[in-house]
Amino acid sequence: xxxxxxxxxxxxxxxxxxxxxxxxxxxxxxxxxxxxxxxxxxxxxxxxxxxxxxxxxxxxxxxxxxxxxxxxxxxxxxxxxxxxxxxxxxxxxxxxxxxxxxxxxxxxxxxxxxxxxxxxxxxxxxxxxxxxxxxxxxxxxxxxxxxxxxxxxxxxxxxxxxxxxxxxxxxxxxxxxxxxxxxxxxxxxxxxxxxxxxxxxxxxxxxxxxxxxxxxxxxxxxxxxxxxxxxxxxxxxxxxxxxxxxxxxxxxxxxxxxxxxxxxxxxxxxxxxxxxxxxxxxxxxxxxxxxxxxxxxxxxxxxxxxxxxxxxxxxxxxxxxxxxxxxxxxxxxxxxxxxxxxxxxxxxxxxxxxxxxxxxxxxxxxxxxxxxxxxxxxxxxxxxxxxxxxxxxxxxxxxxxxxxxxxxxxxxxxxxxxxxxxxxxxxxxxxxxxxxxxxxxxxxxxxxxxxxxxxxxxxxxxxxxxxxxxxxxxxxxxxxxxxxxxxxxxxxxxxxxxxxxxxxxxxxxxxxxxxxxxxxxxxxxxxxxxxxxxxxxxxxxxxxxxxxxxxxxxxxxxxxxxxxxxxxxxxxxxxxxxxxxxxxxxxxxxxxxxxxxxxxxxxxxxxxxxxxxxxxxxxxxxxxxxxxxxxxxxxxxxxxxxxxxxxxxxxxxxxxxxxxxxxxxxxxxxxxxxxxxxxxxxxxxxxxxxxxxxxxxxxxxxxxxxxxxxxxxxxxxxxxxxxxxxxxxxxxxxxxxxxxxxxxxxxxxxxxxxxxxxxxxxxxxxxxxxxxxxxxxxx
Numbered sequence: 001x002x003x004x005x006x007x008x009x010x011x012x013x014x015x016x017x018x019x020x021x022x023x024x025x026x027x028x029x030x031x032x033x034x035x036x037x038x039x040x041x042x043x044x045x046x047x048x049x050x051x052x053x054x055x056x057x058x059x060x061x062x063x064x065x066x067x068x069x070x071x072x073x074x075x076x077x078x079x080x081x082x083x084x085x086x087x088x089x090x091x092x093x094x095x096x097x098x099x100x101x102x103x104x105x106x107x108x109x110x111x112x113x114x115x116x117x118x119x120x121x122x123x124x125x126x127x128x129x130x131x132x133x134x135x136x137x138x139x140x141x142x143x144x145x146x147x148x149x150x151x152x153x154x155x156x157x158x159x160x161x162x163x164x165x166x167x168x169x170x171x172x173x174x175x176x177x178x179x180x181x182x183x184x185x186x187x188x189x190x191x192x193x194x195x196x197x198x199x200x201x202x203x204x205x206x207x208x209x210x211x212x213x214x215x216x217x218x219x220x221x222x223x224x225x226x227x228x229x230x231x232x233x234x235x236x237x238x239x240x241x242x243x244x245x246x247x248x249x250x251x252x253x254x255x256x257x258x259x260x261x262x263x264x265x266x267x268x269x270x271x272x273x274x275x276x277x278x279x280x281x282x283x284x285x286x287x288x289x290x291x292x293x294x295x296x297x298x299x300x301x302x303x304x305x306x307x308x309x310x311x312x313x314x315x316x317x318x319x320x321x322x323x324x325x326x327x328x329x330x331x332x333x334x335x336x337x338x339x340x341x342x343x344x345x346x347x348x349x350x351x352x353x354x355x356x357x358x359x360x361x362x363x364x365x366x367x368x369x370x371x372x373x374x375x376x377x378x379x380x381x382x383x384x385x386x387x388x389x390x391x392x393x394x395x396x397x398x399x400x401x402x403x404x405x406x407x408x409x410x411x412x413x414x415x416x417x418x419x420x421x422x423x424x425x426x427x428x429x430x431x432x433x434x435x436x437x438x439x440x441x442x443x444x445x446x447x448x449x450x451x452x453x454x455x456x457x458x459x460x461x462x463x464x465x466x467x468x469x470x471x472x473x474x475x476x477x478x479x480x481x482x483x484x485x486x487x488x489x490x491x492x493x494x495x496x497x498x499x500x501x502x503x504x505x506x507x508x509x510x511x512x513x514x515x516x517x518x519x520x521x522x523x524x525x526x527x528x529x530x531x532x533x534x535x536x537x538x539x540x541x542x543x544x545x546x547x548x549x550x551x552x553x554x555x556x557x558x559x560x561x562x563x564x565x566x567x568x569x570x571x572x573x574x575x576x577x578x579x580x581x582x583x584x585x586x587x588x589x590x591x592x593x594x595x596x597x598x599x600x601x602x603x604x605x606x607x608x609x610x611x612x613x614x615x616x617x618x619x620x621x622x623x624x625x626x627x628x629x630x631x632x633x634x635x636x637x638x639x640x641x642x643x644x645x646x647x648x649x650x651x652x653x654x655x656x657x658x659x660x661x662x663x664x665x666x667x668x669x670x671x672x673x674x675x676x677x678x679x680x681x682x683x684x685x686x687x688x689x690x691x692x693x694x695x696x697x698x699x700x701x702x703x704x705x706x707x708x709x710x711x712x713x714x715x716x717x718x719x720x721x722x723x724x725x726x727x728x729x730x731x732x733x734x735x736x737x738x739x740x741x742x743x744x745x746x747x748x749x750x751x752x753x754x755x756x757x758x759x760x761x762x763x764x765x766x767x768x769x770x771x772x773x774x775x776x777x778x779x
Contacts, residue, residue: 002247006163011184032169041155048091058116070152077120082138090125099131133246145238173451175359179268189427198369203383215388218289223332226364226389233322233380269367274315276324293344310356312349329364359450403455411459506569511552514542524634532581545577549588558665568592587675592667613671625710651677695746703775705738
């Protein structure tokens with residue numbers, strides 16, 4: 001936002017402050033000044049009046065103007081379409097140096113010239129030719145907003161054209177500073193200056209507002225509304241308003257709209273204007289109620305929606321005069337409006353909504369008084385006496401914060417007197433009441449500070465004005481305490497996984513959490529519900545949140561393969577989302593190409609296979625068992641796919657990439673593992689180092705080939721055989737029958753096991769396998 005020193009002085013006397021003091025103050029209190037430059041018209045640019053206009057004899061688009069500058073009249077050739085007789089204009093005399101549009105020149109000098117055979121003794125200027133923001137497509141027409149227009153007077157002698165423009169950057173919570181009044185409040189607070197605001201006054205018309213409108217509410221409202229009625233006979237633009245609106249990107253082609261926007265820019269109050277139909281004998285009924293989506297709206301007598309409060313005005317603009325108009329000043333709590341707009345995407349006026357959701361000014365009477373003052377000055381109008389309002393907000397609804405007097409001192413690290421705290425907060429317009437014993441403060445923020453809700457906010461406000469430079473620097477003292485939390489353990493577990501993967505030669509990758517919905521469907525993954533997709537994606541290819549890491553990992557592998565890399569190992573630990581947009585962490589591991597590059601003893605390299613990849617995954621995530629996947633996913637090879645089981649639960653899937661996907665991505669021997677449950681490690685006590693050696697026994701059993709090993713392993717573990725430490729498959733044999741070799745590892749903690757003890761334990765295992773699966777020891 002750009003504010004001017006000229007309009008700041010409307011609310012507060014800053015005559016004693018230099019522009020550097022103003023900028024420094026704003027920076028110190030958290031309102032960042034991004035730039036400051038002087039708005040000054042060049043010398044020898046004076047006020048002139050066009051007393052005669054005739055067409056140029058040799059050019060259709062040029063006119064010959066006689067311009068009176070007081071002491072004489074000059075002949076000026078002008079090509080602007082909007083030049084007309086009796087206009088007051090900015091005339092650059094011979095010798096004036098105007099800003100140049102050529103980057104190689106700082107300015108260009110005005111000289112007498114001959115245009116198509118006619119002498120011209122100067123130039124009638126547009127706003128941009130004087131270094132100002134664009135006001136219109138033609139010359140700049142001066143008006144009474146400048147003050148008294150004296151022919152021949154230098155424009156630089158007018159205070160408006162001899163001021164500073166300050167560009168400030170505001171954080172989203174400071175909606176109260178999205179107006180000149182808000183910045184003036186901050187300066188008044190710091191420098192202990194008196195704030196001046198317009199007051200309601202009568203303008204001499206006998207008619208009261210009750211003759212024109214009848215206001216009613218059909219529900220309990222959270223919004224505040226205030227109304228005035230104005231009979232407008234004609235409307236004029238005000239040049240000063242146009243220039244400031246243009247600098248802020250608010251300038252429109254409608255003069256009445258410009259007055260409304262300027263009042264909003266000055267006061268921070270949201271305004272709407274409704275025309276009252278001609279020949280209306282009875283008062284116009286305005287009814288305020290919620291629409292079908294829960295927005296608070298204003299309706300006319302016929303039930304037509306005039307506006308969604310704080311969002312958009314649907315009433316037709318006033319374009320013909322005389323007209324009778326209703327002026328509405330409104331406020332809607334920003335948190336209420338923001339939540340409603342998130343749930344329901346409705347048509348919006350960006351200028352109005354931007355201010356409303358950040359918190360507009362609640363001082364409606366002050367704002368509407370300022371707008372009426374502008375209309376009374378720059379239009380031919382009659383303003384009805386009185387006003388009507390709707391304000392159902394109870395005093396108890398205002399935020400009340402109770403805090404200890406010492407809380408601020410403890411937070412900022414300096415002992416500050418109670419009186420100083422109270423003084424600063426009162427300067428900030430906070431209402432303060434002390435408890436009976438004086439130990440606590442009951443603080444109510446001003447109604448326009450919608451961002452104040454806690455003791456921390458109060459502390460920040462005090463420190464902002466008190467000045468951080470007034471807080472002494474002290475060495476930081478702290479005692480580091482052991483703080484092992486589930487969050488820390490989960491993070492350490494993820495980084496341990498990453499370290500193991502990197503040690504095995506895998507590269508860690510990071511992809512966007514955004515992905516393309518159509519690609520996820522193509523890969524066979526679930527997608528978000530359509531209502532939960534991104535409403536404003538950064539690109540059309542990133543229109544949803546990813547539900548798996550695997551597609552992006554394989555796309556990266558494909559790009560690396562095209563760059564000539566023959567051995568690709570990638571992994572990623574990141575967030576994925578389910579259909580309800582619930583977040584979880586997932587681990588994705590992929591390989592493609594060669595496991596071992598071409599080198600002795602593998603001159604053609606060593607290719608990946610399912611078991612070699614599973615061994616690498618196990619080295620990363622820990623021991624697991626594999627169970628056949630009942631329904632392989634679309635992207636997995638239907639016969640080379642298994643669920644990963646840990647502690648009896650399925651935690652992921654491991655598979656070879658489906659041949660059709662390999663072909664599309666131009667990959668070979670591609671495998672992936674998707675771990676959707678990252679089990680956080682706990683700090684277990686280390687097991688004692690074994691004192692005795694292990695006893696290894698291999699048994700070969702004849703068993704049904706279709707019996708999965710995990711079922712065999714679970715059956716043996718269920719026996720709880722004493723001293724049995726490990727079970728794993730060793731080999732298979734296929735001839736007339738299918739035979740499986742299983743290795744059993746026994747280890748006792750106190751004594752060495754005898755052969756008889758080992759034999760009895762093995763016999764127990766064999767008997768159980770025969771009972772469960774019909775297995776027999778191979779002879």
